Structures are given as structure tokens and as C-alpha cells.
Amino acid sequence: MANSVSSPSVSTPLSADQERISLADAEPQIALGALDGRYRSAVAPLVEHLSEAALNRNRIHVEVEWFIHLCTEQALPGLPSLTEEQIAGLRGIVTGFGPEEVAELAAIEAETVHDVKAVEYFIARRLESLGLAELTPLVHFACTSEDINNLSYAVGIRDAVEQVWLPAARSALDGLRALASEAAEVPMLSRTHGQPATPSTLGKEIAVFVHRLDRQLRRVEAQEHLGKINGATGTYAAHLAAAPDVDWPALAQRFVEKLGLTFNPLTTQIESHDWQAELYADIARFNRILHGLCVDVWSYISIGFFRQIPVAGATGSSTMPHKVNPIRFENAEANLEVSNALLDSLGATLVESRWQRDLTDSSGQRNIGTGIGHSVLALSNVTKGLKQLDVADDVIAADLDANWEVLGEAVQTVMRAESIAGTTGMENPYERLKELTRGRRVDAEKMQEFVAGLGLSAAAEERLKNLTPAQYTGLAARLAEESARR
Numbered sequence: 001m002a003n004s005v006s007s008p009s010v011s012t013p014l015s016a017d018q019e020r021i022s023l024a025d026a027e028p029q030i031a032l033g034a035l036d037g038r039y040r041s042a043v044a045p046l047v048e049h050l051s052e053a054a055l056n057r058n059r060i061h062v063e064v065e066w067f068i069h070l071c072t073e074q075a076l077p078g079l080p081s082l083t084e085e086q087i088a089g090l091r092g093i094v095t096g097f098g099p100e101e102v103a104e105l106a107a108i109e110a111e112t113v114h115d116v117k118a119v120e121y122f123i124a125r126r127l128e129s130l131g132l133a134e135l136t137p138l139v140h141f142a143c144t145s146e147d148i149n150n151l152s153y154a155v156g157i158r159d160a161v162e163q164v165w166l167p168a169a170r171s172a173l174d175g176l177r178a179l180a181s182e183a184a185e186v187p188m189l190s191r192t193h194g195q196p197a198t199p200s201t202l203g204k205e206i207a208v209f210v211h212r213l214d215r216q217l218r219r220v221e222a223q224e225h226l227g228k229i230n231g232a233t234g235t236y237a238a239h240l241a242a243a244p245d246v247d248w249p250a251l252a253q254r255f256v257e258k259l260g261l262t263f264n265p266l267t268t269q270i271e272s273h274d275w276q277a278e279l280y281a282d283i284a285r286f287n288r289i290l291h292g293l294c295v296d297v298w299s300y301i302s303i304g305f306f307r308q309i310p311v312a313g314a315t316g317s318s319t320m321p322h323k324v325n326p327i328r329f330e331n332a333e334a335n336l337e338v339s340n341a342l343l344d345s346l347g348a349t350l351v352e353s354r355w356q357r358d359l360t361d362s363s364g365q366r367n368i369g370t371g372i373g374h375s376v377l378a379l380s381n382v383t384k385g386l387k388q389l390d391v392a393d394d395v396i397a398a399d400l401d402a403n404w405e406v407l408g409e410a411v412q413t414v415m416r417a418e419s420i421a422g423t424t425g426m427e428n429p430y431e432r433l434k435e436l437t438r439g440r441r442v443d444a445e446k447m448q449e450f451v452a453g454l455g456l457s458a459a460a461e462e463r464l465k466n467l468t469p470a471q472y473t474g475l476a477a478r479l480a481e482e483s484a485r486r
């Protein structure tokens with residue numbers, strides 16, 4: 001039979017010949033990325049530490065402190081002692097670095113086509129008004145750009161993690177701890193392989209995540225931030241050429257430690273970035289565990305174990321008015337995945353550099369803020385999502401009551417103990433319970449009838465007669481409570 005479907009129209013698409021207002025040229029600029037667009041408010045605190053402007057402010061900070069350090073240490077003949085006022089003036093270049101200065105620096109960089117050289121010229125411009133014009137050669141003295149960059153990144157990453165990521169992670173953990181404690185005694189059917197298994201409590205299952213996330217968080221807290229300032233190939237060659245009698249490694253170490261960093265004594269041109277890879281691996285592992293939590297909570301919501309508290313005025317679905325969707329956890333899942341894609345890539349690529357350096361790390365590191373930003377965004381959504389959950393004890397209880405066969409494990413284990421204690425008739429406990437329960441639904445009556453017919457000792461029979469799936473939770477409540485208190 002001939003095809004009766006007519007061929008598609010070849011008329012011009014509707015918008016092709018229509019003029020549109022350019023979004024790319026709009027002022028103020030429209031963000032390309034989601035973090036600077038719809039999610040800006042959740043990640044704005046990171047701008048202080050990991051934006052390009054913050055990197056430049058940190059570069060100015062490092063250059064200025066190096067200038068002061070060289071004077072304080074009298075590293076070169078002829079260096080003056082700086083007055084308090086001059087030191088304050090120099091540090092004022094850092095504190096006064098705002099939007100106008102960002103634009104000024106960008107204009108200098110447009111000429112130098114070298115970002116760190118632009119910072120050097122920017123500082124030099126300001127020395128005159130501080131009465132320090134004759135010390136212009138001291139700016140960036142004996143430094144290669146990476147001396148400034150590695151220290152600036154280390155300061156920025158440290159501050160971003162300490163002041164933004166860790167507090168966000170701790171907030172999410174506080175929410176989880178509260179849930180673990182609230183649901184510590186709520187018995188819940190477990191599902192291993194997705195099939196009914198020995199019950200637990202909802203709180204204990206959440207506490208497992210708290211415990212795991214907390215361990216990763218402690219690794220992040222303990223992370224060292226390494227820095228170096230040893231010249232173009234890590235040999236202090238220029239330093240020694242200019243001032244042979246100075247103990248430059250010791251002077252450099254004092255400087256790095258003054259910045260609150262750990263001294264790296266041996267490098268090529270670049271700080272090796274191994275500590276960054278360690279940090280990103282730890283954050284990525286934290287992200288992965290949190291992703292697991294989001295998936296589990298999503299699934300518990302889906303089977304009704306959590307009810308979501310509707311937010312006044314909010315809409316679930318654009319067409320199905322009854323719905324409250326678990327969007328906070330879904331958003332977090334997606335952002336944790338994006339975060340890890342970047343953090344994994346950074347961790348893998350930053351630790352390699354050809355010979356004494358290549359510049360791939362420079363371009364890669366521009367994405368640190370985005371990598372950490374997507375994790376911060378996910379954390380903020382998890383924290384919000386947890387606040388909108390209500391434990392549905394009734395649904396969880398009904399699920400448990402429909403699965404008495406999970407007591408099979410308890411009965412066969414008691415029978416083994418009875419057999420060892422000398423009670424007769426306890427042969428083949430596992431096999432007998434398998435016959436009763438495997439792949440079958442067993443209700444309370446059937447299970448109790450089975451137990452009564454076993455010939456157990458009076459004490460064991462009493463214990464099993466009173467056991468329900470809801471009571472067969474072992475130490476789950478205690479484990480959850482102890483963990484929530486830690």
C-alpha cells in the first residue's frame with residue numbers, strides 16, 4: 001500500500017526572518033551559566049573567593065604581602081623599613097579593590113595579554129601615591145607568575161571551603177542529624193536488592209549517611225593547602241643571582257606560612273596541585289554519598305514513607321494540580337553530578353604538567369568555582385528539601401505489617417541457638433523456614449502458628465510469640481540515637 005502520509009511542509013520556520021532583540025549584547029550582561037543566572041543567590045558567597053575578580057584581589061594581596069615581607073626581612077641591600085602608614089596604604093590596595101578596579105585591571109590585561117603581569121602594573125601605578133615609587137622594581141620581585149597564582153588559589157580555595165562549602169555541608173548534615181534523631185525509633189522494612197529484608201528504623205538508615213558524610217567532611221576540614229614561592233623553575237636562581245647571601249628557602253617558607261598555608265619545599269615552576277586533587281576527591285566522594293542519600297530519599301518519598309510539606313503558593317506540576325514533586329532532591333542530584341564531572345576532571349588533570357610546566361592548569365583552574373559552586377547549590381537544595389519532609393509512620397508501619405515473612409531469619413536463628421542449648425526437634429532450621437517463607441507472603445497468624453508448633457523452650461517461644469516485624473529492629477534505634485548525638 002502506498003504511504004498515505006503527506007511529506008512535511010518545507011515552508012520557512014516561523015522565526016527565521018524575524019528580528020529578535022539580541023540577548024548576547026544586553027546590558028547588564030545576561031549570564032550564560034546557571035550559577036550566575038537562576039542559582040546566583042545560592043552561590044553568591046563563593047564570588048568573594050573563587051571568581052576571577054577574587055583571584056585578582058588575592059593576587060594583589062600576595063604581591064603586596066611579598067613586597068612587605070621583603071622589606072620586613074631586609075632581603076636586599078637598600079630596602080627601607082616601611083612605615084605603619086605605608087603598610088596600611090599597601091594593604092589598602094587590596095581592600096579597595098572593587099568593580100572600578102576590576103575594570104581598570106581588565107584594561108591593563110587587554111594590553112599585556114598576561115593576567116599576572118597586569119596585576120604587577122596595577123600595583124605599580126599605586127606606589128607613587130604611597131610615596132613608594134622608587135620601590136616599583138620590588139613588585140613581583142624574583143617571582144614567576146605561578147608564585148603568585150599558586151598562593152592566590154590556595155588562599156581562595158581555602159577560604160571558599162572554610163567559609164562557604166563547609167558551612168553549607170554542616171547545615172545539610174544538621175538537617176540529616178535531626179531527621180535521624182526524629183525517626184530513630186520508626187521501624188521500617190528494609191529492602192536489600194529491592195526485596196523485603198530484616199527491618200531497621202528509618203532514623204538508623206539516615207544515620208548511616210550522617211556517619212559517612214561526616215567522615216568525608218572531616219577529611220575536607222583537615223586538608224592541607226600547600227604553597228610555594230621559589231621562582232621560574234623552583235630553584236631560587238633569580239633570587240640568588242640578586243642576593244646570594246639570603247637563605248631564600250627559609251624566607252619563602254616564612255612567607256608561605258604567614259599566608260596561613262603549608263610550605264611546599266620542592267616543585268617545578270608550578271606548585272604540584274596534589275593537595276587540590278586530594279581536596280576535590282574528598283568533596284567529590286562527599287558529593288557521591290550525598291547523591292546516594294538524595295536517590296534514597298526520593299525513593300522513600302515515591303513509596304509514601306515521607307510526605308512532602310507543600311510550600312504555600314508553590315506549584316507541583318503545571319498540569320496535575322495534586323502533585324508535590326521532590327524537586328529539591330532532583331535538583332541536588334543533577335548538581336552533584338555536574339560538580340563531580342568538574343572536580344573529577346580537575347583532580348585528574350591538575351596533577352600532570354609537562355616538564356617544568358605547561359599552562360593547562362591555568363585554564364583548568366578557572367573552573368574551580370563552578371565545580372565547588374554546583375556542590376554548594378546541591379547542599380542548599382538538600383537542606384531545603386529536608387525541611388519539607390514529614391515522616392509517614394502509618395505508611396511505613398503498614399508496609400512492615402504486610403511482610404511477616406521477614407521474621408523467618410529470627411525464627412531460624414533462635415532455633416539454631418536452641419539446638420546448641422540441647423532442645424530437641426530443632427533440625428534443619430534454615431530449610432524449614434525457607435519452605436515456609438521463600439517467595440511467599442506470610443501473615444502474623446501463619447508465623448505464630450509455625451512458631452507454636454516448633455517445640456521451642458518456653459522462654460524462646462515466649463520471645464518469638466511476642467515478636468512482630470516492627471519489633472525486629474535489633475539495636476537500630478540505639479545506633480541512630482548514638483550517631484545523632486555525635
Ligand SMILES: O=C(O)C[C@H](Nc1ncnc2c1ncn2[C@@H]1O[C@H](COP(=O)(O)O)[C@@H](O)[C@H]1O)C(=O)O
Nearest residue numbers: 113114115116143144145146269357359362363366
Ligand atoms: O612568569 C611567567 O609568566 C612564566 C611563564 N609561565 C606562565 N605562568 C603563568 N601564567 C602564564 C605563563 N605564561 C603565560 N601565562 C598567562 O597565563 C594566562 C593564561 O590564560 P588562560 O588560558 O585563560 O588561563 C594568560 O594571561 C597568559 O599570558 C613561562 O614562560 O614559564
